[in-house]
Amino acid sequence: MDAIILQILNGLDKGSAYALIALGLTLIFGTLGVVNFAHGALFMAGAFCTVTMQRILNLSQTVIDETQTDFLGNPLKVEVPYVQSWFGTEFGAALQDWSVLLAIFLTVPVMFFLGWAMERGLIKHFYKRPHADQILVTFGLAIVIGEIIKAFFGANPIQTPMPSAFVGTVDLGAWLGFDSGTILYPTWRLVYFFFSAVIIAAVFAFLQFTTFGMVVRAGMADRETVGLLGIDIDKRFTLMFGLAACVAGLAGMMYTPILSPHYNLGMDFLVLSFVVVVVGGMGSLPGAVAAGFLLGILQSFASMNEVKAIIPGIDQIIIYLVAIIILLTRPRGLMGRKGVMED
Amino acid sequence: MLGLNSKDFKLFAIVVVLALVAPILLNPFPVESSLGQSFNAGYPALMQRFMIFGLLVIGFNILFGLTGYLSFGHAAFLGVGSFAAVWMFKLLSYNIVPAIILSVVVAGLFSVIIGFIALRRTGIYFSILTLAFAQMMYSIAYSDLIGKFFGTVITNGETGLQVYNDDPQILLDAGDPKVPHLFGLEMNAQSVMNVGGWQFTFQNGYYLSAIFMILGFYLAIRIFRSPMGMMLRAIKSNQTRMHYTGVNTKPYMLAAFVISGMYAGLAGGLLAAMDPLTGAERMFWTASGEIVVMSILGGVGTLIGPVVGAGVIKYLENIVSKINDGILHNWFAFMPDCLDNLLVTIIHPFIGKGWHLTLGLLFMAVVIFLPGGLVEGGQRIGKLFRGRKSKASGSDKSAAGQPSTPAE
Numbered sequence: 001m002d003a004i005i006l007q008i009l010n011g012l013d014k015g016s017a018y019a020l021i022a023l024g025l026t027l028i029f030g031t032l033g034v035v036n037f038a039h040g041a042l043f044m045a046g047a048f049c050t051v052t053m054q055r056i057l058n059l060s061q062t063v064i065d066e067t068q069t070d071f072l073g074n075p076l077k078v079e080v081p082y083v084q085s086w087f088g089t090e091f092g093a094a095l096q097d098w099s100v101l102l103a104i105f106l107t108v109p110v111m112f113f114l115g116w117a118m119e120r121g122l123i124k125h126f127y128k129r130p131h132a133d134q135i136l137v138t139f140g141l142a143i144v145i146g147e148i149i150k151a152f153f154g155a156n157p158i159q160t161p162m163p164s165a166f167v168g169t170v171d172l173g174a175w176l177g178f179d180s181g182t183i184l185y186p187t188w189r190l191v192y193f194f195f196s197a198v199i200i201a202a203v204f205a206f207l208q209f210t211t212f213g214m215v216v217r218a219g220m221a222d223r224e225t226v227g228l229l230g231i232d233i234d235k236r237f238t239l240m241f242g243l244a245a246c247v248a249g250l251a252g253m254m255y256t257p258i259l260s261p262h263y264n265l266g267m268d269f270l271v272l273s274f275v276v277v278v279v280g281g282m283g284s285l286p287g288a289v290a291a292g293f294l295l296g297i298l299q300s301f302a303s304m305n306e307v308k309a310i311i312p313g314i315d316q317i318i319i320y321l322v323a324i325i326i327l328l329t330r331p332r333g334l335m336g337r338k339g340v341m342e343d
Numbered sequence: 344m345l346g347l348n349s350k351d352f353k354l355f356a357i358v359v360v361l362a363l364v365a366p367i368l369l370n371p372f373p374v375e376s377s378l379g380q381s382f383n384a385g386y387p388a389l390m391q392r393f394m395i396f397g398l399l400v401i402g403f404n405i406l407f408g409l410t411g412y413l414s415f416g417h418a419a420f421l422g423v424g425s426f427a428a429v430w431m432f433k434l435l436s437y438n439i440v441p442a443i444i445l446s447v448v449v450a451g452l453f454s455v456i457i458g459f460i461a462l463r464r465t466g467i468y469f470s471i472l473t474l475a476f477a478q479m480m481y482s483i484a485y486s487d488l489i490g491k492f493f494g495t496v497i498t499n500g501e502t503g504l505q506v507y508n509d510d511p512q513i514l515l516d517a518g519d520p521k522v523p524h525l526f527g528l529e530m531n532a533q534s535v536m537n538v539g540g541w542q543f544t545f546q547n548g549y550y551l552s553a554i555f556m557i558l559g560f561y562l563a564i565r566i567f568r569s570p571m572g573m574m575l576r577a578i579k580s581n582q583t584r585m586h587y588t589g590v591n592t593k594p595y596m597l598a599a600f601v602i603s604g605m606y607a608g609l610a611g612g613l614l615a616a617m618d619p620l621t622g623a624e625r626m627f628w629t630a631s632g633e634i635v636v637m638s639i640l641g642g643v644g645t646l647i648g649p650v651v652g653a654g655v656i657k658y659l660e661n662i663v664s665k666i667n668d669g670i671l672h673n674w675f676a677f678m679p680d681c682l683d684n685l686l687v688t689i690i691h692p693f694i695g696k697g698w699h700l701t702l703g704l705l706f707m708a709v710v711i712f713l714p715g716g717l718v719e720g721g722q723r724i725g726k727l728f729r730g731r732k733s734k735a736s737g738s739d740k741s742a743a744g745q746p747s748t749p750a751e
Binding site: 122143 | 463472475476478486488492635639696699
């Protein structure tokens with residue numbers, strides 16, 4: 001029993017990342033009808049927002065410390081980060097420690113702007129073009145974003161430490177009533193899961209309970225009629241694109257301590273999250289989230305040693321296998337609506 | 344001639360001539376000159392790639408160009424073809440005939456299976472399905488899952504498959520060369536011709552790939568002009584109407600898919616014949632993406648487009664990634680220093696390791712402004728010149744009064 005729970009938990013963090021990316025993809029697809037191959041690049045851009053924040057907080061000046069001397073007897077030059085000299089040593093160090101979470105102040109505006117600029121500058125011109133063209137141009141954009149990141153940050157993965165408060169594991173077994181020590185779970189992954197649960201809930205609440213969300217949902221159902229009612233639906237859809245970019249960016253931002261970001265990260269996640277969207281059903285938000293968690297958990301089950309002993313390497317192909325089976329038996333995906341992408 | 348109408352025959356003849364004299368044409372600069380070192384492309388390793396990838400994209404174009412089904416997993420067939428060919432080298436001998444035959448057959452079998460399943464869906468679903476299949480095959484090849492399952496080696500995982508001395512090679516005679524050969528004709532044998540400062544290299548392997556490319560191109564023209572090609576175009580323009588008129592489109596689609604898969608298998612076999620080792624990275628989805636990029640860049644649905652696209656991308660890849668800051672400084676040496684440095688700083692991210700950035704931007708520009716690819720660009724330029732000529736010779740009335748209307 002505890003082994004099964006452990007595998008479910010192991011699948012949660014990857015599943016949350018898939019779910020967040022798939023949610024953003026579905027938002028874009030549902031509102032604007034665009035298949036966005038650059039969404040993985042947005043995930044990666046979010047991850048690099050964390051890196052940038054960390055670099056900003058670690059910017060330092062060289063101060064001559066008269067109290068210490070080097071081995072020649074000269075006053076020692078010490079690198080003091082600006083934040084520590086401005087906000088005091090202790091508070092500054094705390095800020096640096098929490099840089100992954102502080103990056104949220106950078107990620108949200110940057111990603112929102114990026115999404116907005118992408119929609120207004122590029123994707124706007126592709127609504128009337130065939131889906132293949134949309135796929136191609138966003139695929140090109142994904143290459144370009146990845147390469148720009150590579151030009152600035154280099155090709156190697158960049159380590160981004162998590163806040164020291166979250167280092168280590170949580171003894172979930174004791175919480176859930178099993179023997180203590182049976183289910184140990186890394187704290188940050190738990191944080192990641194709750195963080196993404198909050199974001200998913202927030203997006204759904206935003207769509208469900210605000211007037212803005214209501215208009216957007218109406219626009220998703222019937223864009224033309226909403227336009228005829230005198231509502232500028234295009235403007236709202238543009239904002240939704242920004243929101244979807246934010247969701248992907250936040251997912252990437254929080255994922256950095258789990259996986260060191262590198263310029264190809266987006267591509268790795270993109271393929272999988274597309275599979276997730278298709279399994280969940282194109283255009284269905286709950287489907288995307290459910291399929292994200294489902295596939296994440298399936299993947300972690302498939303990587304159990306007991307399973308791998310029977311079919312070696314099943315963990316690497318299980319997602320694609322499931323996708324193929326689902327597409328063939330339930331062509332619209334788990335929760336797909338009728339008439340989406342069937343022309 | 345050859346069953347082609349005069350326009351197609353002209354195109355075909357141009358391609359044949361270009362392919363045959365490419366070793367000379369692609370070396371326009373003397374070897375020792377700085378331009379020659381940067382821009383010459385007439386060495387066999389690169390020219391083979393022009394031909395092999397040209398062949399691959401010609402095949403891809405039969406599927407994507409004619410039917411509009413965007414396969415994002417075409418590199419899988421290339422990889423399968425390569426693996427099949429290397430296995431033939433390992434089991435029989437270095438003769439490339441069985442290797443190439445088997446690579447085409449195996450790729451064909453795989454594409455029958457995958458096509459049968461993937462073609463049940465259309466649009467984006469088809470793209471994702473092919474992508475999923477290709478990624479699955481990549482994972483299987485990369486970790487050699489089938490081999491592990493049976494306790495042997497099939498793809499040899501990360502190391503890649505190659506021929507070892509203790510392989511059976513049952514047809515190997517004592518006198519046979521230890522490199523891929525065609526009945527004793529070694530693939531990497533080459534003759535070098537020096538004319539003044541110029542140096543031209545002619546290689547057997549290149550001409551083999553060129554011959555296959557020409558045959559593939561000929562077959563593609565015939566398919567484009569056949570009733571089946573017409574049927575495939577009809578599927579692209581309106582599949583529903585085809586169903587209403589009572590046509591079962593599935594066999595045509597599957598035939599197109601399998602043909603293009605076999606082209607890819609042939610290209611994979613040729614790649615293995617040039618260099619008898621292969622790895623799973625040949626099947627990764629970025630490789631499939633590159634095929635798509637080539638065919639879009641050249642011009643989807645046109646005959647010559649794929650060859651142009653493959654050539655341009657492979658050429659630029661080679662040239663742009665070779666250029667470095669030193670070479671740039673050399674070129675801009677005539678300018679004042681500050682201007683020189685400024686230009687080099689601006690261009691720096693786009694060259695050398697930044698080649699993919701250039702590729703991405705080029706690709707986006709083509710998709711945005713030239714949906715018909717470079718071929719359409721060429722046609723527009725041609726039209727511009729012709730339009731100007733006819734305007735100049737035409738009557739003054741039409742030229743003077745109204746603004747000219749675009750020819751489209």
